[in-house]
Amino acid sequence: MAAQATSAFNDNAFKTFVVLTVVAVDPEGASRFIALAGGAFILPFLLFSTLAGDVADRWPKARLIALFKAIELGLLLFAVPALSARSMPALVVLIFLMGTHSAFFGPVKFAILPELVEDGELSNANGLVQMWSFGAIILGTAAAAELVVHFRERPGLAAGALAAAAGLGFLASLLIPATAAARPGAALSFNPVSSTAANLRYLSSLPSVHLATYAAAFFWFIGALFQMNLLIYGTRLMGLSEAACGRFQVVLALGIGAGSFIAGRLSRGRVELGLVPIGALGLVLFGGDLSLAYHSTNRVIFDLLMAGLSAGFYAVPLQAFIQQRSPAAERGRVVATGNFLCFTAILIASAALWAFDAKFRLDPAQVFLVAAAMSAVIAYEILRRLPDFFLRLLFLPLTRFIYSIRAVGQESVPLEGPVLLVSNHVSFIDAILIAMANQRLVRFLMLRAYYEMPVVGPFFRAMGCIPV
Incomplete structure (x- = not known):
């Protein structure tokens, strides 16, 4: 989380600081530069997302995070002379490279979570990552304004301060537990058009x-x-x-x-x-x-x-x-x-x-x-x-605030593929508790007379119940 938070902080602090600096130096050209900088940051996500996914699968993700944090540190060190010289072309190139760094870092930071935490903790882990990310975004934006106030005449020092934050993120990345490569022999796709189309087709499968x-x-x-x-x-x-x-x-x-x-x-x-x-x-x-x-x-x-x-x-x-x-x-x-x-x-x-x-x-x-x-x-x-989204929406209050469910042996139920659940049926609440205790849609056998009831029948059909 520290590695991710420092990246989110630096991305927003650097972009905002550069924009505010340009606005102060060249107010008339500010709107043109803002549009150019925004495009330069987003373009790598469109060009390199497919390649970034292949890289994330081909090499160990923990090692990649450390590598990308080292690259981030290098980019911010390069920003010191670029900001000191107030070179607009160099700053646009730097923003493009920071966007490229983020495009490659993004798939790794999220794809590594299932390798570090159990399935049951994925939501909690994502919640913490998102919370720290948005907190870092807020702090980065606020820090940029403060850096402009204190280093308006010496912008290179501001880049040095951000490089120090990147250095802390790099040190934190070295503490991430080692992981294995998911697909060591993965081929790298360098054609963004054909590879993106192939990825979209794969996603549809x-x-x-x-x-x-x-x-x-x-x-x-x-x-x-x-x-x-x-x-x-x-x-x-x-x-x-x-x-x-x-x-x-x-x-x-x-x-x-x-x-x-x-x-x-x-x-x-x-x-x-x-x-x-x-x-x-x-x-x-x-x-x-x-x-x-x-x-x-x-x-x-x-x-x-x-x-x-x-x-x-x-x-x-x-x-x-x-x-x-x-x-x-x-x-x-x-x-x-x-x-x-x-x-x-x-x-x-x-x-x-x-x-x-x-x-x-x-x-x-x-x-x-x-x-x-x-x-x-x-x-x-x-x-x-x-x-199943609808089912959980209806019964979430029931199972969170009235019943306290403790599920044992969830690892025996695969997330995909066929599985048969045979339960002891003692009340009408059984089906609700079984459905909420599993992370996949459960289709229940039920008496046809209930299945065909006019009021609740459409709900049973939507949930895929099987009448007998």
Whole structure:
């Protein structure tokens, strides 16, 4: 977590510091540089995600993390003379290289989690990683502003301070337990077009993982749309300064971090998919309320905090599910393909915000309403396509606050493939407890008379029950 947190901190601190420095030196060219820098950071995720997945599977992930942290340290040391000279081309190249580093680091940091923790702890581990990541993002953004204040005339020293943080992350990476290579003979794919197409086809061959990966990409789409729209929302509708709008983004990030941590704790030894529709419905409710809340700053803060909390509930179980259900030898490849989809979703969010404003003439409040409607569609699709999500949503309060379930021998039930569960049937609650004690969809045999009852029959059919 320390290695991941320092990378998130440095990425955001370095980008923000460079942008603020350029704004101070060349205000007229700032907008052009910001667009160029943003493109330079995102482009590697589109070009190198497939190659990054192959690398993550071919070599031991613990060793790769240490290597990537050493590269990060080298890049920030190179930033010292580049910032001292205020060389714009060198800074753009550095941002591109930092993006490339992140594109390769991302699949490794998530794909290694199932190798370090048990399946039951995946959600908790992802929750902690997400919490520390968003905390580091907030601290990195805030630190950049402080570095500009104190090192405006000596920007090279700021890069040196970030290099020191990278050095601490490198030392932390050396403490990660050794892991074996998942696919030692994996071929490296250097053609981003054909290899990305092949990875997307492979992802489609894993139905549940395929759906979860696209659902996770929607999280990044909504997050990017919220973040970009907040600046326009605050300045146009609320009359706030850009600095005040920046604090709104901090509130949103705090909510996501808190939601990620709580989602991990609520999972209690399992990948708790029941939290996903709860998170999606929260995005609908609080995203929709933002379309009405701009008259009250406190209401906006509350909505952003709760929307962030909901986003954490939505994202953490999906990420853990993808890691758990991906074939071990191809896990880096799957995570890297997910990264490609996530950053594609961010670009689509940018284009969508432009279209909402320039083409459809929607004000920022209406954009939040559209985002809430999109979240409603996704929530419906999750419930329709993956009925076990719906089951866990219905019975999550029952098994968390009324019954205390202790499952013994869960390792005997495979996550995939055929298995027969034979239980002692003493009450109608048995089926609920069995379903909630397992991490896969359980299809029950049931009396046809119950299966065909008009009120509950559609629910039994949606859950795949077998009438006898």
